[in-house]
Amino acid sequence: MLQIDLWKRILIWLVVAAGLLLALPNAFYSRVEGHNDAIASGVEDSTWPSYLPTGLVNLGLDLRGGAHLLAEVRVADVYESRMKGMWPEIRNRLRDAREQVGTIRLVEGKPDELRVRIGDADGMARAVQLVRDLARPVTTLTGAGASDIEVRAEGDILVVTLSEAERAATDDRTVRQSLEIIRRRIDEVGTREPTIQRQGADRILIQVPGIGSASELKQIIGTTAQLTFQPVVSRTASADASAGPGQEVLPSLDEEGVFYILEDTPVVTGEELVDAQPSFDQNGRPAVTFRFNPTGARKFGDYTAANIGNPFAIVLDDEVISAPVIQSHIAGGSGIITGNFSVEESTNLAVLLRAGALPAGLDFLEERTIGPELGADSIAAGKLACIVAFAGVLIFMVASYGLFGIFANLALLANVGLIFGLLSMIGATLTLPGIAGIVLTIGMAVDANVLVFERIREELKTARGPARAIELGYDRALSAIVDANITTFMIAVILFALGSGPVRGFSVTLGIGIVTSVFTAIWVTRLLIVMWFERRRPKTIEV
Amino acid sequence: MRLRLVPDETHIDFFKYRYATFGVSVVAMIASLILWLTVGLNFGIDFRGGTTLRTESSVAVDVGAYRDAMQPLNLGDVSISEVFDPSFGPDKHVAMIRVQAQDGQESVATDTVNRIEAALQQVDSTIRFTSVESVGPKVSGELIQTAFIAVGVSLAAILFYIWLRFEWQFSVGAVAALFHDVLLTVGIFSLLQIRFDLATIAALLTIIGYSINDTVVIFDRLRENLRKYKTMPLQDVMNLSVNETLSRTLMTSGTTLMALIALLVLGGDVIRGFVFAITWGVVVGTYSSVYVAKNIVLWLGVKRDWTKPDANKGNQFANIDA
Numbered sequence: 001m002l003q004i005d006l007w008k009r010i011l012i013w014l015v016v017a018a019g020l021l022l023a024l025p026n027a028f029y030s031r032v033e034g035h036n037d038a039i040a041s042g043v044e045d046s047t048w049p050s051y052l053p054t055g056l057v058n059l060g061l062d063l064r065g066g067a068h069l070l071a072e073v074r075v076a077d078v079y080e081s082r083m084k085g086m087w088p089e090i091r092n093r094l095r096d097a098r099e100q101v102g103t104i105r106l107v108e109g110k111p112d113e114l115r116v117r118i119g120d121a122d123g124m125a126r127a128v129q130l131v132r133d134l135a136r137p138v139t140t141l142t143g144a145g146a147s148d149i150e151v152r153a154e155g156d157i158l159v160v161t162l163s164e165a166e167r168a169a170t171d172d173r174t175v176r177q178s179l180e181i182i183r184r185r186i187d188e189v190g191t192r193e194p195t196i197q198r199q200g201a202d203r204i205l206i207q208v209p210g211i212g213s214a215s216e217l218k219q220i221i222g223t224t225a226q227l228t229f230q231p232v233v234s235r236t237a238s239a240d241a242s243a244g245p246g247q248e249v250l251p252s253l254d255e256e257g258v259f260y261i262l263e264d265t266p267v268v269t270g271e272e273l274v275d276a277q278p279s280f281d282q283n284g285r286p287a288v289t290f291r292f293n294p295t296g297a298r299k300f301g302d303y304t305a306a307n308i309g310n311p312f313a314i315v316l317d318d319e320v321i322s323a324p325v326i327q328s329h330i331a332g333g334s335g336i337i338t339g340n341f342s343v344e345e346s347t348n349l350a351v352l353l354r355a356g357a358l359p360a361g362l363d364f365l366e367e368r369t370i371g372p373e374l375g376a377d378s379i380a381a382g383k384l385a386c387i388v389a390f391a392g393v394l395i396f397m398v399a400s401y402g403l404f405g406i407f408a409n410l411a412l413l414a415n416v417g418l419i420f421g422l423l424s425m426i427g428a429t430l431t432l433p434g435i436a437g438i439v440l441t442i443g444m445a446v447d448a449n450v451l452v453f454e455r456i457r458e459e460l461k462t463a464r465g466p467a468r469a470i471e472l473g474y475d476r477a478l479s480a481i482v483d484a485n486i487t488t489f490m491i492a493v494i495l496f497a498l499g500s501g502p503v504r505g506f507s508v509t510l511g512i513g514i515v516t517s518v519f520t521a522i523w524v525t526r527l528l529i530v531m532w533f534e535r536r537r538p539k540t541i542e543v
Numbered sequence: 544m545r546l547r548l549v550p551d552e553t554h555i556d557f558f559k560y561r562y563a564t565f566g567v568s569v570v571a572m573i574a575s576l577i578l579w580l581t582v583g584l585n586f587g588i589d590f591r592g593g594t595t596l597r598t599e600s601s602v603a604v605d606v607g608a609y610r611d612a613m614q615p616l617n618l619g620d621v622s623i624s625e626v627f628d629p630s631f632g633p634d635k636h637v638a639m640i641r642v643q644a645q646d647g648q649e650s651v652a653t654d655t656v657n658r659i660e661a662a663l664q665q666v667d668s669t670i671r672f673t674s675v676e677s678v679g680p681k682v683s684g685e686l687i688q689t690a691f692i693a694v695g696v697s698l699a700a701i702l703f704y705i706w707l708r709f710e711w712q713f714s715v716g717a718v719a720a721l722f723h724d725v726l727l728t729v730g731i732f733s734l735l736q737i738r739f740d741l742a743t744i745a746a747l748l749t750i751i752g753y754s755i756n757d758t759v760v761i762f763d764r765l766r767e768n769l770r771k772y773k774t775m776p777l778q779d780v781m782n783l784s785v786n787e788t789l790s791r792t793l794m795t796s797g798t799t800l801m802a803l804i805a806l807l808v809l810g811g812d813v814i815r816g817f818v819f820a821i822t823w824g825v826v827v828g829t830y831s832s833v834y835v836a837k838n839i840v841l842w843l844g845v846k847r848d849w850t851k852p853d854a855n856k857g858n859q860f861a862n863i864d865a
Contacts, residue, residue, distance in 0.1 A: 062813070070682060072681075213675070214675070214677075215656070215657070364679075365678075365679040365681055365682045366677065366678045366679060366682050367675075367676070367677050368674070368675070368676040368677070369672075369674060369675045369676070370673070370674045371671070371672070371673035371674055373599075373673060374597065374599075374673040374674055374813070377630070377811060377813075378811055378813055378814075380630075381630060381809060381810050381811030382806075382810060382811070384809045384810075385805045385806040385808075385809040385810040388805040388809060389801065389802035389803075389805040389806060390802075392798075392801040392802065392805060393798045393801060393802060396546070396797065396798055396801060397798070399545070399546035400545060400546045400547070400548075400794065401545070402545060432813060432814050433742055433745055433814065433817055435810075435814075436806060436810070436814055436817060436818055436821070437749075439802045439803070439805070439806045439810075440749065440799065440802065440803065440821065442802050443795075443798045443799030443800070443801065443802035443803060444753070444756070444795070444798075444799055446794075446795070446798050447756070447791075447795040447798075447799075450791050450794045450795050450798075451760065451791055454788075454790050454791040454794070457551070457790075458787065476767075479763055480759065480760045480763035480764070483708055483759045483762075483763060484755075484756040484757075484759045484760055484763075485756070486704065487701055487704060487705075487752065487755040487756065487759060488752040488753070488755070488756050490697070490700050490701065490704065491697055491748050491749070491751055491752035491755075492752070494693055494696050494697050494700065494748065495693065495745060495748050498689050498692060498693040498696070499693070499741070499745065503741055503742065503744070503745040506742075506745050506749075507745075510749070510752075542545075
């Protein structure tokens, strides 16, 4: 009767201790935050002991203040430039077969298609065939076997459009590129913990705490970033390496402690890059192909011809993305970057290469600015409400259940600690409704204990002895506790799946609160009661 | 001496006024529906698009002057209201301004906001804009849809879960009670014209979660008692179950309400609507567990024979041992 294995006891205490330890930094919020910022910027900082956890609950925009934007990427913008970019290739191809297809002329059409009038209608079949040969397989991570363009004949007009699969792949790429560019640009501003997420097929959610207003944020996203291709002088491990006149030292993007000394003057800039796509080299390894516009192509061709075997650097925002070695003379303005890439890495690099300018325009569907003082007011109000709610519940429980109420209260304290510990651990965001969720959890967390205590009271009337009553109380209340909490948990999951922003923050605290309150009510109070019972061995108990 | 919200043993007949209580619920639901359809909900910008600005000033808010200043901007429907909260100091005056979504704009235009801010600054130079939120009509339409889906999916999930764990009659009763709670909350929001936004939907779902919690506890006891008292009339078993769990029901509602009221009074005006919805829902939800869910189960009847068919009796084989 009333036995809990030693390992279970230890486990329970460990969980509670771990939860409280993880929650601890939140009690010293600004100190830990300052410490984390110092560490992130590479400064030694001893204001917070290094053996303690440093995870904090992120404060949502409604608590900290900042700007929120929901942008829709005009994915169709890209179709037009893709089609335009394809024209020279198609023109050259058809011109070579002039005897069969006659004269060729570009005619007006919808922006996302290419219409070519063929002089000799009899050669249409041949023309369609020729253009079709230009089609490339769609490059996606899922690797669908479709080709990127569709070619059909309408009378004497040859119509080229992007295929459905290619459009889908292009849309996806466009949104990813936009996301990447936006992320880079916001990182450049150096604000703390921005959230930049893709939402749905073509939307991007941007949340930046601490920024003055949404229009300020829109300006940052609107500026162009600089992409350059520069000759590499040498590679070094120090940022202070001495660079000669007309040279500069730039850090590597993904390798820490690696710096490059580069020629100041770029060979080509991002403005002259037309396209970069993930692809495969002749050995079937993932690679990235890129293409310049004619002027860029000429400059790049001349430079590569003169510098075979030398590395050149691809630089974005003063960071070296990569520094491949020139393997051969790259004429015709397109080239391939090989390396030790996985498919994902080559896809990313292609994204990065194109990250110079936003690939498509953005429409802002939603924008919210919350001033920091409003957030501070909300935090203060939330804190006060939490304390009052907490005190009220504690007093109420002791008044109702005496000693057992104290056990429940200890469990409740552990519960709030665990909620904050878990929130810090998963890096969840606390929003204003989230605070309400915690207050609600404080109110509801005692429910499981109330169920058990009420049951013990009932069992005391019939059962033989207090130990049996306690045990039966826990056993018989369990099904009600489980059913009641599973249904509430389902709601939290639905809220999480369908909600966004503050609502989602609420669902996270609600869900975590359910898990921790069941744990503390079933295990922690039980353990406290059992330990008390073992010491005292009371003949009668009053609940 | 322990605090007891109810005596240890109660024998309240919860069905004594069942026609009256059930009638009240039905009337309240119909009234809510009528209010919803006639008066309508005061949708926030989340659901109808537009812009809200929260202003803060050290000078008293002059709604008329604000309105006059914004008149030349031709923004269509503009609503301005002053916000009061006990936590505001004497020189803190807050107002909420809502502007409808501008015609022909799918997205949000920054210059509209800038023009409003400039116009208001003319009236009151100390004015500050502590929050500015704009939602385009495209998104708001989707948000309504998502909100309906969320409530619908929740009800369906609960219907299914209770059916799985109990009997179908229980799940119908439970969902009817939840429907009652949601409708009554929508009704009070229509009646008092409290702003109905995304947070309110979250509150509705929380109410569903709380109310089902309460209902399940009573059902759980009912299920147990149905097995224990096989011959007792259903109505009596129900009364017994509610009486046995009454102390718990009131304790839990009590602690939850205490926490919520603290939040309602002290939590600031930003979440007052949200907290009000939940507080209201806890009251209505507690009521509906006792008076709505149970009445429906009683009305539908429930399977009483919980014994498993006896393996030794009535099968086609002769019992050799006998």
